Amino acid sequence: MFQIRIHGRGGQGVVSAAEMLSIAAFREDRHAQAFPSFGSERMGAPVISFCRIDNHEIRLREPVQEPDALIIQDVTLLHSVDVFSGLKDDGYILINSARSFAALGINDFVSTFPRHHVCPVDATELALKHVKRPVPNAALLGGFAAISGQLKLASVEAAIREKFPGPIGEANVAAAREAYEIAAGA
Amino acid sequence: MLKQTEGSVAVAEAVALCRPEVVCAYPITPQTHIVEGVGALVKDGSLKNCEFINVESEFAALSVAIGASATGARSYTATASQGLLFMAEAVYNAAGLGLPIVMTIGNRAIGAPINIWNDHTDSMSMKDSGWIQLFAETNQEAVDLHIQAFRLAEELSCPVMVCMDGFILTHAYERIDVPTQDEVDAFLPPFEPVQVLDPDQPYSIGAMVGPEAYTEVRYLAHEKQLQALRVIPEIADVFKDVFGRETGGLIHPYHTDGADTVVVALGSVNGTIKDVIDNMRSNGTAIGSISICSFRPFPLEALAAALGGAKRVVVIEKSLAPGLGGIVASNVRMALGITATPVHTVIAGLGGRPITMATLTEVFEVAADGRLPDVQFLDLNHAAVEHEIVRARATRRSGPTAENVLRQLNPCRPAAKV
Numbered sequence: 001m002f003q004i005r006i007h008g009r010g011g012q013g014v015v016s017a018a019e020m021l022s023i024a025a026f027r028e029d030r031h032a033q034a035f036p037s038f039g040s041e042r043m044g045a046p047v048i049s050f051c052r053i054d055n056h057e058i059r060l061r062e063p064v065q066e067p068d069a070l071i072i073q074d075v076t077l078l079h080s081v082d083v084f085s086g087l088k089d090d091g092y093i094l095i096n097s098a099r100s101f102a103a104l105g106i107n108d109f110v111s112t113f114p115r116h117h118v119c120p121v122d123a124t125e126l127a128l129k130h131v132k133r134p135v136p137n138a139a140l141l142g143g144f145a146a147i148s149g150q151l152k153l154a155s156v157e158a159a160i161r162e163k164f165p166g167p168i169g170e171a172n173v174a175a176a177r178e179a180y181e182i183a184a185g186a
Numbered sequence: 187m188l189k190q191t192e193g194s195v196a197v198a199e200a201v202a203l204c205r206p207e208v209v210c211a212y213p214i215t216p217q218t219h220i221v222e223g224v225g226a227l228v229k230d231g232s233l234k235n236c237e238f239i240n241v242e243s244e245f246a247a248l249s250v251a252i253g254a255s256a257t258g259a260r261s262y263t264a265t266a267s268q269g270l271l272f273m274a275e276a277v278y279n280a281a282g283l284g285l286p287i288v289m290t291i292g293n294r295a296i297g298a299p300i301n302i303w304n305d306h307t308d309s310m311s312m313k314d315s316g317w318i319q320l321f322a323e324t325n326q327e328a329v330d331l332h333i334q335a336f337r338l339a340e341e342l343s344c345p346v347m348v349c350m351d352g353f354i355l356t357h358a359y360e361r362i363d364v365p366t367q368d369e370v371d372a373f374l375p376p377f378e379p380v381q382v383l384d385p386d387q388p389y390s391i392g393a394m395v396g397p398e399a400y401t402e403v404r405y406l407a408h409e410k411q412l413q414a415l416r417v418i419p420e421i422a423d424v425f426k427d428v429f430g431r432e433t434g435g436l437i438h439p440y441h442t443d444g445a446d447t448v449v450v451a452l453g454s455v456n457g458t459i460k461d462v463i464d465n466m467r468s469n470g471t472a473i474g475s476i477s478i479c480s481f482r483p484f485p486l487e488a489l490a491a492a493l494g495g496a497k498r499v500v501v502i503e504k505s506l507a508p509g510l511g512g513i514v515a516s517n518v519r520m521a522l523g524i525t526a527t528p529v530h531t532v533i534a535g536l537g538g539r540p541i542t543m544a545t546l547t548e549v550f551e552v553a554a555d556g557r558l559p560d561v562q563f564l565d566l567n568h569a570a571v572e573h574e575i576v577r578a579r580a581t582r583r584s585g586p587t588a589e590n591v592l593r594q595l596n597p598c599r600p601a602a603k604v
Contacts, residue, residue: 015357018359019192019359022190022359022360023190023359025190026189026190026361027190031360031361032190032359032360032361033358033359033360034358034359034360035353035354035357035358035359036353036357038302038353057361058360058457059324059457059458059460059461060457060458060461060543061354061454061455061457061458061541062458062540062541062542062543063540063542065542
């Protein structure tokens with residue numbers, strides 16, 4: 001079983017991101033479970049969502065406490081939430097940031113992970129460029145496909161289109177593709 | 187069709203496939219996505235011949251469903267938590283009048299303190315209202331139980347609540363097989379009411395009944411629930427023939443053969459419990475579990491048979507009877523009658539507290555050693571509780587309990603002026 005935990009804030013599409021991951025996995029004939037953990041239901045409040053992917057039915061209903069991968073949609077959470085809690089030693093970290101891990105002050109921690117497992121991607125900038133709104137979730141999923149190898153980019157694209165049909169979906173697909181290229185080349 | 191979708195959306199589609207004629211909607215977390223979903227299907231024309239009525243409260247939602255059902259319309263609504271309490275009088279009336287309404291409960295805690303997260307306190311508050319209560323273990327089962335619920339309700343003229351865990355199921359995306367209209371039509375015949383309000387042939391429904399007949403009418407309500415014990419498994423069998431899935435029924439035993447310790451629970455936590463059982467079985471512990479699907483009627487005989495070989499029973503329950511302990515455990519004790527089998531209550535998951543494999547494993551191991559107390563609160567922060575008890579004893583004007591506990595756990599919160 002592969003477990004992903006996504007940290008962000010209300011309004012950033014944290015819950016939709018986990019849902020799209022589960023749809024992408026389903027399209028690859030795998031079992032997947034996505035669910036949210038809400039705090040206060042309001043814009044800006046910390047939100048966590050989870051996605052589990054496996055080759056058989058997933059019965060477990062506990063929150064993901066020892067993720068294989070972390071997607072951090074908002075770096076301001078680094079100072080207020082223990083986002084790295086329980087992350088496996090050989091896990092994956094994708095952070096939405098224009099800054100390097102060193103500039104974020106987490107280089108010592110991040111450098112203990114395999115080099116190709118960790119990557120900052122400026123997903124907000126990519127979203128502004130393609131979607132014209134600062135919603136980083138879909139772009140990060142492209143980045144996740146690149147660093148984790150868990151899902152094909154084509155499955156992620158199909159999941160984005162299923163969740164957001166029409167021009168908004170296409171714009172998000174473009175953001176995800178560019179993030180994939182950036183993360184794959186990092 | 188097999189799809190990856192949200193539990194609430196799939197349930198909305200299943201309800202629509204049952205061709206309800208009146209759907210009453212009043213939003214409350216975590217049930218909102220369900221009625222929104224049904225509303226969307228009415229609006230886009232996929233659900234025809236259906237009045238979707240936005241009402242002003244939960245009391246109105248069920249009252250309108252009662253009126254609609256009494257005219258012979260297949261009626262549906264959904265609620266949760268305080269919403270169920272606000273419609274309490276109508277809940278009893280729907281059952282007393284024998285109206286086959288189906289209602290989804292997106293299970294959620296009840297205030298005070300206000301809490302939007304999952305437990306079973308809401309459904310438990312109405313367990314003796316005369317409704318049938320079915321608990322879904324997965325979103326697939328939630329979908330399937332709704333389709334069974336309409337048939338069950340209409341066959342017995344008795345309302346049915348389908349209870350699904352708020353957020354854990356309602357907001358979870360997973361693989362769900364949503365049936366086709368043809369399949370549901372083959373399983374669920376059109377509604378043939380036993381009583382209809384008809385201006386051409388007027389009679390009253392809900393007449394006053396004095397001491398001379400009230401006991402008999404109440405007995406018949408009890409007898410109807412006893413009939414349901416027979417009908418629920420029959421419907422599950424027919425369902426399996428049509429849809430090819432085993433779903434519903436009274437109870438789902440899991441590895442109970444030869445089990446010294448048997449865990450009993452309602453709803454989605456059974457998935458986590460099964461994973462723990464698999465681990466402990468592979469380590470040689472003789473443990474199994476039973477998921478109770480039909481909580482009302484309570485399957486006394488089926489449980490007694492399934493628990494016959496157990497040396498001890500551990501009930502994991504997401505509700506609390508303050509001053510007593512476990513509600514489900516009390517019922518399970520009745521199933522076991524005068525046998526000496528100990529039944530332990532573990533209160534877990536209140537107000538959305540995660541129930542983890544780690545803590546369940548710990549508590550089952552203690553139980554297998556015969557060291558589990560009668561009533562235990564899973565993961566209780568004993569220090570926080572003790573601190574508040576001591577503090578409240580020391581000060582007469584000690585202030586509100588909930589706020590005091592929060593301040594203790596989050597010292598940065600501003601102190602209330604006392």
